[in-house]
Amino acid sequence: MIQTYQSNLENFIHWAHNTPNNIYLKQPQAGNYKEYTYQESLQIVEQIGSYLNEQLSDEKPKHIGILAKNSAHWILSDLAISYAGAVSVPFYATLTSEQLNQVLVHSDCQILIVGKLDNWDEIQKGIPDSIQLIFTPDSPCQKGIAWTEILTTTLKKLATALPQKDALATIIYTSGTTGVPKGVMITNGSIAQALNLARKIAYLDKPNTRFISYLPLCHIAERNFVEFACTAAGGTIYFVENLDTFQQNLAHARPSHFLAVPRIWAKFKEGILQKIGGQKKLSLLLAIPVIKKIIQKKIQKGLGLDQTCMVVTGAAPMPQELTAWFQTIGLYIQEAYGMTENMGLNSLTPRHKIKLGTVGRVHDQCTTRIDPETGEIQMKANYNCLGYYKNKEQTEALFDGPWLKTGDMGQLDSENYLSIVGRVKDNFKTAKGQYVSPAPIENALSLHEYVEVACVVGVNLPQPLGLVQLSPQALNLSKQELTESLHQLLTDINPMFKKYEYLKKLIILQEPWTVENACLTPTLKIRRMQIEKNVETRMEEWYHDKPTIIFE
Incomplete structure (x- = not known):
């Protein structure tokens, strides 16, 4: 047991010295698992780390990128x-070459570690020649130097210099829901403070913790909940080989801790x-004690x-009916x-x-207020980020003194539970001069x-419109059945909102929204x-067309 959590590296070294033979990482490979003990992992980290240190120039920021899907590497x-x-500096594996070039150049990376990827032929076009490449054994990249070659090279072992609390640990680029991604600067101290805050509520002292x-991993939710938390707990991280093996890999891991975004929970339910x-049969079975x-x-x-002790959702609103x-x-x-910007730690629903x-309830070490004019949630905590890399203007806009401005609109109740009612910047004005908050209507x-997913639009229209992507179940229906069902949906939900927020029509879009066509973020x-x-x-x-339900 670690008395007080430190940086991610220090927590890892603690377990490598105290539980060297425990399994740290389990990587699926064609139905089998390659295991890495804590001791083996430390030997790899020391060798690769020593090589990286030799290659870095003191004349430039010591920034190293990771471009890969989740894996042990x-x-x-x-x-x-x-x-x-x-x-x-981790990058999403789903970026286009242009998007990668933008964040890679902006982040001042000297070296890029390239791992498991699906789109290497396209994405490599965005990598400047000046950046040194290292490719892992599961990578389609064959440029630069191989990870395996570094492991067999004789290097002068680097004397371990423990990370400084106030030093920058990572730059995490936002997923870009509101435009150009921004590089959020997070210190080692912020990581340690966030872990110590979560220690009790996340059951990190539980023996034999397993995460999948x-x-x-370049998103704060997975980085915190899986990498940082599991490493602090001395647990085991399992990986998923691909989408087809997801259920099999999950069943094999039987995680003690599990995180999923709302759309995955909806898929599980389906x-x-x-x-x-069907629901009728399930309800009947559950009614028999x-x-x-x-x-x-x-x-x-x-x-x-x-075998889970903690089941979590985040990154997007979770419909309460699904919970x-x-x-x-x-x-x-x-x-x-x-x-x-706040390490993903503003509030959490208590398990019981x-x-x-x-x-959920606002964390004890996080003070939260609602701006009386805009309804924005603002918070302060000593684990907040330093700001945005090379972006003074947006860093200044992020803070109001010590208060971090979340951009979300919310409400606090008497027990310090927080509710989200929308995004300040998502609100749009209709032709009637009224502001519509789209998120609650979309939910x-x-x-x-x-309905798989929805987006409410309507700038300068008299009433908003609902853009809809259909769920797989809808494909089994006739157009008439579907139209009748969606008509009823409008009839049911419109009275839940203000009259100027009533949806005029639903537009059923055939072209899917995906990460690849930039309509969805990686989360x-x-x-x-x-x-x-x-x-x-x-x-x-669409607004002036006759049908209320329009199929595009």
Whole structure:
């Protein structure tokens, strides 16, 4: 047990010295698992870290990028960068070559570690020739120097210099929901403080902790919840080989801690109901006291979540009806709220006091207020970021004195539970001069079984429109059945909002919103600006068209 958590590297070294033979990383490979003990991992980190340190120029910022999908090499690279006394800069594996070039040049990286990727032929075009490349064994890249070659090279072992508390540990680029990604600067001290805050509520002292890593590690949620938390706990990180093996890998890991974004929870629900024969049959089975617990355990085991002590959602709003549904099968999902700029730590739903409709209770070491004029959530904590790399103007705009401005609109109740009601910048003005907050309307739409995801638009229109992507279940319906169901959806949800927020129509878009076409972020949140740009020339036409449900 670590008395007080320190930096990510120091926590890792503690377990490498005290539990050298425990398994740290488990990487699936064609149905088998390659295991890395803490001791083996430390040897790799020391060797790669020593090489990185030799290559770095003192005349430039000691920044090293990681471009890879989640894998054991991703974690080892991050630790090796820290061991080299450098700053890690992770990049999304789904970036285009232009997007990669933008953040790679902006971040001043000297070296880029390239790992497991799907789109190397395209993305490599964005890498300047001046950047040194290192490629891991699972990488399609064959430029630069091989990871395996470094491991067999005789190097002068670097004397371990423990990370300084106030030193920059990492630059995390935001996923760009509101435009150009910004590089959030996070210190070693912020990581340590965040871990110590989460220690009790995240059950990090529990023995034999197991985490599974599949959401992007360059996002603060996965980085905190999986890499930093598991390393501090001395646990094991399992990885997912690919989308086809996800369920198999999850069942193998049987994690003690599990994080999923709302769209994944919705997919889990769909799969469960499909297997069991529908909601009516499930409700009937759960109503029989004798078999209720048997059914719950069977479903949990089928998911691979029968041994979890902490089940979390975050990164996007979780519909309260979905949270309530999972409670019926014995899974109590805790919602976490935060942003990259505050280490993802603003509030968390307590495991034994979940309050539906909220994103949990504000953390003890985090003071939160609601701006009386804008309704914006503002918070202060000693683990907040330093600001944005090479962006003084936006750093100044981020803070109001010690208060970090989240950009989210919210409400606090008497028990310090926080509710999100929208985004300050997402609000738009209709032709009637009224401001519409789209997020609550989108959440209401997304609860419908035939709606996969929705985006509400309507700048300068008399009433807003709802853009809809259909769920897989909707594909089994006739156009008439679907139209009737969506008509009813409008009838049901419009009275939930102010009259000027009533949706005039629903537009069913055929072209999917994906990460690749920039309509979704890597964490599957909608990119509102891109979606609006795609449809802006059609909005007037849709508004004045006769049908209430329009199929494009």
